[in-house]
Amino acid sequence: MDNEDAPDCADATHERPDEPWVMAREYEIGGLHWFSNASREMARALHPLLAQVTREELGEGPPPPDEGTALPAEASSLYRPMEVQHVWTVSIEDVVDFNVDQFLTDLHALSDSMGAQMVRGMLEHISAVTEEYGNTVDATGRDxxxxxxxxxxxxxxxxxxxxxxxxxxxxxxxxxxxxxxxxxxxxxxxxxxxxxxxxxxxxxxxxxxxxxx
Structure with a gap:
């Protein structure tokens, strides 16, 4: 029995795709690769000191220790994990509207934040190692x-x-x-x-x- 006040179910059904939309794994991998490279290069551009540091990629490495876990006594002081974190809040409206400007603004904030944390962590690591090996000079009050x-x-x-x-x-x-x-x-x-x-x-x-x- 038809009802004139009921929504047009036939039209709504017709607008739905016959199959669920899925993203190919290749697209996901490509997107993550682009995002990683873009954020890394932007961080190096925003922080020149970071750009001067050469990078070596390891195929395999030791698993990261749990937060607060002390490193083994035999671990070299030249290797220390560095914790870097950033909170990125995404608006559903920006996703639906495909707001590229907001995405690039958030990407810039991420790159700047992570770059600053990496530079700070790098300098703290250098200070700790030089202190350990006695390779420091006290410049307090000196020219x-x-x-x-x-x-x-x-x-x-x-x-x-x-x-x-x-x-x-x-x-x-x-x-x-x-x-x-x-x-x-x-x-x-x-x-x-x-x-x-x-x-x-x-x-x-x-x-x-x-x-x-």
């Missing part, structure tokens, strides 16, 4: 140039094809401004140059020894 010269005496330094030292200095912006206002004296510059010249000769000599049969 930066003098502390920097002392650090050049202690650290391992390599040189590029143009004999320039492969040394990266990471500073707080306030410290950079202080350095501009108080540049090294000629005597301090001469000491730094002399140390680098000596370390360059030591590095060249060590490479010659490795080339011997």
């Amino acid at each position: 930066f140039a003098d502390a920097f010269a002392d650090s050049l005496e202690r650290m391992d330094i390599s040189f590029d094809a143009d004999d320039r030292p492969n040394v990266t200095i990471v500073m707080h912006p306030d410290q950079v401004e202080k350095l501009r206002e108080n540049p090294p004296t000629p005597e301090q510059e001469a000491r730094i140059d002399a140390i680098l010249a000596r370390r360059r000769e030591e590095w060249i000599a060590s490479r010659r020894r490795r080339d011997l049969p």
Whole structure:
């Protein structure tokens, strides 16, 4: 028995697809691959220090330890897991409307957040390792140039094809401004140059020894 107030069921049924919509596994893999590469490269673009770090991909690695679990005593301090997290909230309306601008905005926020956490974790790891091996210089209350010269005496330094030292200095912006206002004296510059010249000769000599049969 027909009812004029009832919805047009025939039309509604006609609009439904005959088969359920599914996403091919290849599309899912491709999408994840693009998302991973895009977020990683954007993080490196937003954080230049991160971009200077070379990457090595492992086919297999140790399983990540549970949160709060201490590492085994025999574990090298050069390997430490780094926890990075970010909360991404997706609006159903943005998905339905295919809001690409909002997606790219969220992707930018994700990349910036993860990049900042990785840089912070990397610097904390370097600090922990140098403290463990006693390869630190206390610069409290000292002139930066003098502390920097002392650090050049202690650290391992390599040189590029143009004999320039492969040394990266990471500073707080306030410290950079202080350095501009108080540049090294000629005597301090001469000491730094002399140390680098000596370390360059030591590095060249060590490479010659490795080339011997």
